[in-house]
Every structure is written in structure tokens, then in C-alpha cells.
Amino acid sequence: MSTPTDTRLGWSRWRRSWWYHATYYAQTWRGSVAGTVLFPIFYLAALGVGVGHLVSAHSGLVDGQTYLHFIAPSLLATTTMQLGEGESLWPVLAAVKWIRSYHAAAATPLEPLDILIGKLSWVVTRALATGVVYTIVIGAFGALQSWWSLVLPLIGGLVTLAFAAPFVAYAASVQSDASFIVIYRFAIVPMFLFSATFYPISAYPGYLQPVVQFVPLYHGVALARSAAYGQWPLLPTVGHLAVLLAMSVVGVLWGRRSLRRRLVD
Amino acid sequence: MTAEPILQASDLVKRFGESTAVDGVSFSINSGESFGFLGPNGAGKTSTMRMISAVSQPTAGSLSVFGLDPRTHGPAIRGRIGVVPQEDTLELELSVRLNLEMFGRYFDIPRAVLRERTADLLAFTQLSERANDRVEDLSGGMKRRLTIARALINQPEILILDEPTTGLDPQARHLLWDRLYRLKREGVTLIITTHYMDEAEQLCDRLVVMDHGSIVASGTPRELITHHSTREVVELRFNTDSHDGYHDRLAPFAQRLEILPDRVLLYVDEGDETLRLIHQEDIAPMSALVRRSSLEDVFLRLTGRTLVD
Amino acid sequence: MLTRTLPQFGSRRSIRIFERNLMVYRSQWLMLISGFFEPLFYLLSIGIGLNHLVGSVPVGGRLVSYATFVAPGMLATSAMNGATIDTIFNTFFRLKISHSYDAVLSTPLDVTDVALGEVWWALARASLYAASFIVCMVLLGDAGSAWVVLCWPAAILTSFAFSAIGLAVCTYIRSWQDFDLVTIVQLPLFLFSATFFPISLYPRWLGAVVAVSPLYQSAALMRGLSLGVFQWVMIGRAAYLAVLALVGLRLASNRFRRILTP
Ligand SMILES: Nc1ncnc2c1ncn2[C@@H]1O[C@H](COP(=O)(O)OP(=O)(O)O)[C@@H](O)[C@H]1O
Ligand SMILES: [Mg+2]
Numbered sequence: 001m002s003t004p005t006d007t008r009l010g011w012s013r014w015r016r017s018w019w020y021h022a023t024y025y026a027q028t029w030r031g032s033v034a035g036t037v038l039f040p041i042f043y044l045a046a047l048g049v050g051v052g053h054l055v056s057a058h059s060g061l062v063d064g065q066t067y068l069h070f071i072a073p074s075l076l077a078t079t080t081m082q083l084g085e086g087e088s089l090w091p092v093l094a095a096v097k098w099i100r101s102y103h104a105a106a107a108t109p110l111e112p113l114d115i116l117i118g119k120l121s122w123v124v125t126r127a128l129a130t131g132v133v134y135t136i137v138i139g140a141f142g143a144l145q146s147w148w149s150l151v152l153p154l155i156g157g158l159v160t161l162a163f164a165a166p167f168v169a170y171a172a173s174v175q176s177d178a179s180f181i182v183i184y185r186f187a188i189v190p191m192f193l194f195s196a197t198f199y200p201i202s203a204y205p206g207y208l209q210p211v212v213q214f215v216p217l218y219h220g221v222a223l224a225r226s227a228a229y230g231q232w233p234l235l236p237t238v239g240h241l242a243v244l245l246a247m248s249v250v251g252v253l254w255g256r257r258s259l260r261r262r263l264v265d
Numbered sequence: 266m267t268a269e270p271i272l273q274a275s276d277l278v279k280r281f282g283e284s285t286a287v288d289g290v291s292f293s294i295n296s297g298e299s300f301g302f303l304g305p306n307g308a309g310k311t312s313t314m315r316m317i318s319a320v321s322q323p324t325a326g327s328l329s330v331f332g333l334d335p336r337t338h339g340p341a342i343r344g345r346i347g348v349v350p351q352e353d354t355l356e357l358e359l360s361v362r363l364n365l366e367m368f369g370r371y372f373d374i375p376r377a378v379l380r381e382r383t384a385d386l387l388a389f390t391q392l393s394e395r396a397n398d399r400v401e402d403l404s405g406g407m408k409r410r411l412t413i414a415r416a417l418i419n420q421p422e423i424l425i426l427d428e429p430t431t432g433l434d435p436q437a438r439h440l441l442w443d444r445l446y447r448l449k450r451e452g453v454t455l456i457i458t459t460h461y462m463d464e465a466e467q468l469c470d471r472l473v474v475m476d477h478g479s480i481v482a483s484g485t486p487r488e489l490i491t492h493h494s495t496r497e498v499v500e501l502r503f504n505t506d507s508h509d510g511y512h513d514r515l516a517p518f519a520q521r522l523e524i525l526p527d528r529v530l531l532y533v534d535e536g537d538e539t540l541r542l543i544h545q546e547d548i549a550p551m552s553a554l555v556r557r558s559s560l561e562d563v564f565l566r567l568t569g570r571t572l573v574d
Numbered sequence: 575m576l577t578r579t580l581p582q583f584g585s586r587r588s589i590r591i592f593e594r595n596l597m598v599y600r601s602q603w604l605m606l607i608s609g610f611f612e613p614l615f616y617l618l619s620i621g622i623g624l625n626h627l628v629g630s631v632p633v634g635g636r637l638v639s640y641a642t643f644v645a646p647g648m649l650a651t652s653a654m655n656g657a658t659i660d661t662i663f664n665t666f667f668r669l670k671i672s673h674s675y676d677a678v679l680s681t682p683l684d685v686t687d688v689a690l691g692e693v694w695w696a697l698a699r700a701s702l703y704a705a706s707f708i709v710c711m712v713l714l715g716d717a718g719s720a721w722v723v724l725c726w727p728a729a730i731l732t733s734f735a736f737s738a739i740g741l742a743v744c745t746y747i748r749s750w751q752d753f754d755l756v757t758i759v760q761l762p763l764f765l766f767s768a769t770f771f772p773i774s775l776y777p778r779w780l781g782a783v784v785a786v787s788p789l790y791q792s793a794a795l796m797r798g799l800s801l802g803v804f805q806w807v808m809i810g811r812a813a814y815l816a817v818l819a820l821v822g823l824r825l826a827s828n829r830f831r832r833i834l835t836p
Contacts, residue, residue: 034758035758038758038762039761042762042765045765047770051770053771053775058628058630059627062627185608185612190615193616203626204623
């Protein structure tokens with residue numbers, strides 16, 4: 001299908017698609033809103049304060065920071081990654097296969113690309129909200145140290161987009177959810193653990209350090225840390241941004257293709 | 266065919282909290298018979314089926330299946346009956362064959378026996394070619410057939426079918442009916458609920474009509490028709506927006522007259538004769554149809570024409 | 575044997591539910607295997623970095639490495655997660671979405687057989703996972719002593735408790751959205767059950783609250799076993815888990831009966 005209207009930028013269709021996803025979420029928000037507020041508190045209290053106590057007793061500062069300062073930004077990055085994943089795999093497969101709500105949406109003037117953009121912009125909206133809450137909670141723990149921390153929510157949004165886009169694309173292209181749990185256990189969990197999240201990359205043996213740089217989440221963690229510390233080393237920053245943006249763009253292109261196949265062909 | 270009852274219920278009641286789903290029904294089913302429960306949605310058919318298949322406990326009344334009380338001998342009774350529930354409850358992740366074999370294991374049937382029976386049942390329900398496919402990929406009719414095959418895995422003496430053909434296309438329905446005939450010939454007692462009249466007429470030796478939890482009529486299909494309807498029905502359609510005006514003019518011709526929004530039904534014994542008389546009176550319908558009275562007429566007469574839900 | 579003295583807990587037929595799950599999961603072996611790796615990743619990650627940052631932690635009058643301190647807690651957590659994922663999520667699906675239990679109940683099996691059978695399944699899986707985890711602990715040098723083998727029955731007991739509780743919880747879940755609430759309970763259990771730092775860091779009153787957590791009792795029990803430090807209180811911890819298991823199973827059976835055979 002390629003009528004001239006396809007190529008026109010569809011702000012109004014995107015807005016409608018965003019609303020569609022927001023409305024859908026509005027009926028099911030109860031538990032996840034509580035989680036948005038509580039999880040940062042839990043994580044910071046247990047790891048930042050609890051484990052931080054042990055760390056400072058033994059090693060003092062980490063990376064020139066207290067452990068709480070060190071870990072707060074990386075928790076924001078891991079959380080927004082998990083938001084991107086959690087909102088994309090099962091919900092999207094449900095929408096194209098079980099509930100078929102995307103088929104219903106595709107029967108309206110919305111094009112597959114509109115559905116995709118509405119979905120992603122809605123997930124990013126939630127990521128921004130999560131980022132704001134996270135930043136406030138970090139502040140409440142007394143761990144904000146730079147005005148640059150105000151861009152933490154934006155970095156959260158970018159991390160979410162970088163993961164949500166390819167995951168939406170993938171979920172829209174599969175027939176069963178069998179692979180999702182494997183993705184969770186072999187990609188999400190290792191990224192959570194091995195992105196220099198809980199200790200600096202210098203803890204890895206020298207030969208492993210370049211490998212860690214191939215972990216996509218590492219770049220999100222690094223950016224979040226820059227924002228929290230207010231330190232932006234030029235080249236690494238450009239590199240981190242490039243990786244996350246590339247993931248987003250590839251994800252959107254792939255997602256347009258797989259949604260089109262699923263809904264229109 | 267022996268005439269001793271294999272299943273007996275008297276004053277059976279099932280309540281869910283405040284609401285009464287089954288309100289004191291009594292019936293008795295003979296071995297080898299095929300017995301129907303007819304009724305609109307919400308009449309209490311499924312609730313009755315679940316009680317006689319020893320899955321849900323009656324609130325009051327007495328029930329005996331194979332001479333046993335389902336309240337105390339649930340496992341023993343369930344071991345000797347087969348159930349085709351209203352909704353298919355197949356294992357979607359498993360293949361067709363494994364669905365049957367796994368189900369057989371619940372009855373403690375040895376694996377070797379199961380393999381043989383599975384092959385037979387798949388052939389019987391014309392599913393042999395799909396034996397290794399995932400159930401998820403089957404059509405509705407195939408799933409229904411598989412559910413029936415599954416219900417037969419323990420070679421049941423009673424087969425309980427809750428709306429076995431709802432939602433199936435005509436081909437699938439006829440195939441199912443044919444299979445049920447064969448089972449009946451083999452001596453299996455069939456208990457069927459349905460709201461398809463043709464199905465009840467085709468399959469049931471005897472039936473009861475349920476409405477609002479009670480039995481409102483019972484007998485053979487023929488008895489029910491003679492009892493609650495006339496031999497024939499004349500359907501007349503006039504070129505008008507409302508047929509109400511024809512009531513008084515047509516009433517003398519019929520034993521009973523029913524005015525519907527789009528047509529008039531005359532319940533009579535001799536349809537063609539009635540039609541001739543009507544034409545003589547210069548009443549000119551746009552179309553006229555004479556047909557034999559069916560269970561559907563009985564059903565609508567007994568349970569009313571308004572939608573139940 | 576449990577089933578003889580307490581018939582309301584299901585019968586020998588419950589083993590058929592185990593068989594059923596074995597059949598269903600045979601096609602999902604990758605998912606089963608992947609379950610082995612999650613706790614292993616945690617151990618590795620802690621071994622690489624946190625172990626050095628934290629140094630040693632006092633346990634039962636001894637100083638042990640952080641990895642040795644954390645590993646039993648991870649074992650307890652993985653027993654909890656394995657048991658609850660299987661019972662809460664998968665059982666919810668069978669109970670309320672696919673209605674596969676309805677079919678089971680038209681066979682000689684009873685509701686209590688279904689509940690008990692799901693527990694058997696959770697236990698079988700848990701014992702495999704726990705065994706492999708303990709092997710990893712030993713290989714990575716995170717085991718405190720040879721007594722670590724006793725963590726195996728302790729992990730199975732933990733799975734028993736959590737799968738029974740999970741089954742009971744599962745019956746109260748109305749829709750997928752309620753799973754968010756499950757996570758809201760599970761995450762703090764994981765983070766605050768003295769898994770990552772000793773209970774002595776808490777103020778006294780908060781420590782008393784933490785002690786109620788079954789995950790804490792399990793982690794503390796396993797930590798003692800792993801280090802070969804035996805105290806009377808460990809019997810109390812095991813008993814606590816056993817009582818939770820029986821209460822959970824009983825509640826689950828009752829709830830299953832109400833839902834499946836109204
Ligand atoms: N589990 C249940 N809980 C509460 N009410 C029920 C339950 N099952 C059936 N009912 C009610 O009992 C009545 C009879 O239902 P059912 O036996 O399913 O009728 P039928 O099968 O004839 O359509 C209906 O009003 C229905 O809403
Ligand atoms: Mg029904």
C-alpha cells in the first residue's frame with residue numbers, strides 16, 4: 001500500500017495513536033504506577049544505602065563517588081531498559097496475535113508506522129515519567145550533585161527507546177512468546193548485571209573491558225552517570241549517544257517493516 | 266438396549282450464592298439411550314451437566330450415576346464417563362496426539378494401550394493427518410472433534426456433550442452427528458445439551474426442555490411436537506409494515522396464531538387446506554409457506570421469543 | 575507420607591499433573607535450561623566486582639568474603655523465583671485463561687491432586703536448579719564449607735514453601751495487571767531479606783520485621799549450612815518454612831476447589 005498520504009508526516013495520526021496507547025494503559029495502570037514510585041526507593045535503599053554501607057566501610061569511594069552516588073544513575077538506566085523491554089515483548093505480541101488490538105487499529109486510518117510511532121512515543125512518555133520520579137527519589141536520598149541531573153529523565157527516555165524499538169520490531173515478527181523468556185534471561189539479566197552497573201568497568205580484567213563496551217546498556221549507564229556527575233567527556237559521550245540513537249533508528253525501521261508485514265500484507 | 270436407569274436425578278438444585286441455576290429438576294436416563302437437554306442460554310443446562318459429571322456439587326436433591334453418589338464417589342464415576350465441555354479446554358501447547366495420550370494418563374491407562382486407542386480415535390474423528398500438529402493451529406471444527414476424541418479415551422459408558430456443535434459449519438456438524446450415531450449404536454449412553462432443534466430431533470431419543478432452571482416439558486421429539494404444537498405451520502408474509510392488522514381476519518383459520526414483526530404464523534393440522542381457504546377469502550399474502558411443525562416451534566412456544574441475554 | 579495422613583492434600587494421582595507438565599515443557603527445553611543461568615550470572619557478576627568492593631562480611635563470628643555471604647541468599651532467591659514464577663504465572667494461565675484444569679477435573683483427578691501436582695512439579699524443577707547452583711557455588715569458590723550440600727534440601731524446602739504460597743496467591747489474581755502487584759511484593763523481599771547485607775545493619779525493630787520474611791529465613795538457614803555453622807535457630811527457620819508450605823497448600827487447595835468446582 002502506498003498512497004500519497006503514506007509519505008506525508010502524520011502528526012495527527014501519531015497523536016491519535018499515542019492517545020490510543022495511553023488510553024489502553026489508563027485502564028491498567030494501578031500496579032505499575034505504584035512500581036514506578038516504589039522500585040527506585042527499594043533499589044536505592046537496599047543497594048545504595050545497604051550495600052553502600054559495606055562498600056564505604058571497606059573501599060571508601062568508588063570511581064571517586066560514594067557508592068550511593070555511583071549506583072543511583074545506573075539503576076535509572078537499568079530500570080528504563082526494563083521498561084522498554086517489558087512494554088514491548090509480551091504486550092506487542094498480544095496486540096498483534098492474541099487480542100489483535102493492532103489489527104483493529106490498522107482498520108482505522110492509522111498506518112502501521114503510525115501505530116509504531118504512537119507505541120514508542122507512549123513508552124518514552126512513561127520512561128520520562130519514570131525518569132522524573134527516579135530523579136526526585138535520588139534527590140530525596142540526598143544523592144543529587146549537579147544541575148545536569150535534570151537531564152537524567154531524558155537519558156532514561158533515550159535508553160527506553162533504544163531498547164523498546166528493536167523489541168517491538170522483534171515481538172511483531174514472531175509467532176510465539178517462547179523466545180521472550182530466553183531473551184529476558186540471556187540478554188536483559190546479563191545486561192543488568194554486566195554493564196558496569198554495580199561496580200566500575202575497571203573491575204573487569206583488561207581483556208574483558210572492551211567486551212563490556214559492546215553491551216548496549218553500558219552506554220546508557222555511562223550517559224546516566226555523566227549526567228549525575230555533571231561530567232561529559234566529549235568523545236565517549238558522542239559514542240554513547242551514537243550507539244543508543246543507532247539502536248533506536250534501526251529498531252524503528254525494522255519495526256515498520258515487521259508491523260507492516262503483520263498487519264497489512 | 267436395557268431399560269434400567271443408568272442415571273437418576275430427583276429434585277436436583279444448584280445455587281450460586283443468591284441465584285438459582287437449577288431449580289429442582291428430576292429425570293432418569295436409561296442405559297444406551299440418547300437423552301437431550303434443550304433450552305435457551307442460561308436455562309441451567311451446563312450447571313446440570315457439571316453436576317452429573319461429578320464436577321460440581323449439587324446444592325440439594327439426590328443424584329445417582331451408575332448407582333453411585335457423585336458426592337462421595339466422584340473419581341469412580343468420572344473414570345467411567347466422558348465429557349465434552351461447552352468450551353474446548355485442550356492443551357494448546359501440545360500436539361493433537363499428545364493431547365489424547367496425556368488425557369488418557371489421567372485415567373491411569375497404560376501407555377501401550379493409549380497409543381493404540383489414540384490411533385483409533387484419531388481415525389474415528391478424521392484427525393489422523395493432523396496427529397502431530399499443535400492444537401493451536403487447528404480449525405474450530407477440528408478442535409471440537411479432538412475434544413470428542415479426548416472424551417472417548419477412557420471408553421466411557423456415558424458420554425456427556427455440552428453444546429457439541431455450537432459454532433461449527435454444517436459439514437462439521439454432520440460429521441459429528443454421524444460419529445455420535447455410531448457411538449450410540451455401540452451402546453454408549455449419550456447426554457446432549459443443545460439449542461439447535463434439528464440437532465435434538467436428529468440425535469435424541471428423549472429430551473427435556475429446560476427454562477429458568479426448571480424442566481418445562483419432556484418426551485420424545487415427536488411427542489413434544491404433538492403435545493405442544495400442531496402438525497403443520499403456515500407462514501404468511503404481507504406487503505405491509507405491520508402485520509398486527511391481520512390478527513382478527515386470520516384467527517378463525519388456525520388453532521393458534523402468532524404475529525411476528527415480519528410475518529404471521531398459523532398453527533394448523535392441514536396447511537395446504539388452510540391456505541386454500543385463506544385464498545378463497547380474498548386474503549392475498551405476498552408469500553406463503555407451508556411446513557411441518559418442528560421442535561423449534563415447541564421450543565419457542567415453551568421458552569418465549571424474547572432474548573434471554 | 576504426607577498424602578496418607580492428610581488426604582485433603584491430594585492423592586497419588588497428583589503425579590499425573592507432574593507428567594502433564596513434563597510433556598508440555600518438553601517442547602520448551604530452552605526455557606527450562608535458561609533458568610539455570612540466571613542465578614549463575616548473579617554469582618559471576620558479584621564475584622567480578624562487588625566481592626572486591628565490599629571485602630569481607632561478619633557471619634556467625636567469622637569473616638567471610640562477600641561472595642560467600644551473598645551466594646546462599648542468591649540460592650534462596652532463585653528457589654523463590656523459580657517456585658513463584660511457575661506457580662503464580664503458569665498456573666494462573668491454566669486456571670483462568672486456558673482452563674486446562676477444567677478438563678483435568680472431568681477425569682478421576684480431584685482439585686487437591688491438581689494443587690499438589692503443581693507443587694511436585696515446582697519441587698522437581700527446583701531440585702535440579704538448586705543442585706546446579708550449588709555446583710556453581712563450589713566451582714566459583716563461594717561455598718563456605720563442605721556442608722554446602724545441605725543447602726540442597728534447604729532449597730527444596732524453600733521451593734516447597736514458595737510454590738505453595740504462590741499457588742494460593744495465584745487463585746486471588748484476577749487479571750494480568752495484578753502481576754504488577756506480585757512484583758511489588760517480590761522485589762522488596764528480594765532486596766531486603768538480608769540477601770545483600772547482614773541483618774545486623776538494620777535497626778533492631780526493622781530487623782524483627784525482616785525476620786518475618788520467608789526469604790530471610792531461607793537465606794539465613796542456607797548461609798548457616800553453607801558455612802557449616804550450626805545453631806538451634808536453624809531448626810526454627812526450617813520449621814517456619816515447612817509450616818508456610820503446609821498452610822499455603824491447604825489454602826491453595828481450598829481456593830482451587832472454590833474456583834474450579836463452584
Ligand atoms: N460459576 C457460576 N457462578 C455463578 N453463576 C453461575 C455460574 N455458572 C452458571 N451460573 C448462572 O447459572 C445460570 C445457568 O447457567 P448455565 O447452567 O451455564 O446455563 P446454560 O448452560 O443453559 O446456558 C445462569 O444464570 C448463569 O449465569
Ligand atoms: Mg451452557
